[in-house]
Amino acid sequence: MLDDICCFDFETSGLSPVEDRVVEMAAIRVIKGIQVSEFRTFVKYDGKLVPKITELTGITDEHLVNGMDEKQAFLNLRRVMGPQTLLVAHNATFDLAFLHYAMFRISEITFANPFIDTLTIARDRTPYPHTLTDMCNKYNIDLNGAHRALADVEGTLALLQAMHAEQPVDNFVNKLSYVEKYGKPVWVPAHAELSPVVWRK
Template sequence: MQGILNDVCVFDFETSGLSPLEDRVIEMAAIRVINGVQVSEFRTFVKYDVKLVPKITELTGITDEHLVNGMDEKNALMNLRRVMGPKTLLVAHNAQFDLAFLHYAMFRIAQITFDNPFIDTLTIARDRTTYPHTLTDMCGKYNIPLEGAHRALEDVEGTLALLQAMHKEQPVDDWLNKLGYLKKFGPPKWYPQHAGLVPMQLKYDPR
């Protein structure tokens, strides 16, 4: 039974930095799944005329050369939104990060935002499991193969498998439109208007 997951778009951004206001998406990917069947997939580099800082290349493997012939930001975003659809459930690991970049990109290009429902697999991970909660760690905990972490499509595939494993373990319905944040850091500066914020503390394995 798919239930809440009958129409899902899992997406991921690789970015030039951590600020959704000042930095840019340099690679994006998305997979749309309806009733358990993949119906569409999108992946592209995004043209970026500023030299990447070495840390980003080190983390993602993306170089300036990859981005020279990337799709321009507006067309990339329009293609992404076509895959997402206006009401499809959006899913990401650390969704606050990706949703913020989505919002600022849409607003910069067209002065609009999104109101899709969403689920954050990181929030669920923090509630259900002990630290650490990176996508790589979570896929390891659920015995999900993940190759090429920190590349958009590979991260999307890993997040989709993680979402399905979590939902099979215990339905994720209660986590619709909820964003967890660590109490010690306080709530995020930006979050979707329809998001419910959940203060959380990390759980650790006993030593």
């Protein structure tokens, strides 16, 4: 099931996949356990980043001045992903929504790849908290530079591999959980299976 995967991550200008934009992206493609490609770039952004985003990520407006054009960035990303590769992200609800809205805005198409959300697995298997940093700590994975796209991709990939070694994750394909008190996500893929979870400390 993990013979062909692409782990990816977005850093964005805000939380809305409709109104906000991806400002940094990274992806790693792994086939039969061997990394075959890696892609990362800043993405040109016309607006101004709010201080909270810079504080969280370290990304500034100066980083984005020479970023890749949005359309070219997403075309490159989709080449790395491929049409049927299993996509992997931590809090995939967030990243998949940004992927969908960007693709639709650029070319009026979306994606149909299967996916796995390591956050959904974490919520099922381990107690709160479930941030990528917390989960990497639980599995003794070094996560250097959290909230930067490539670092988060490397952490998520290692987390997936550790979880799969502990107990196969096959039954989590295309499954997304959401915290019931916050309601359903704004958008999920048509092939997603949604399930609510009760948020507890």
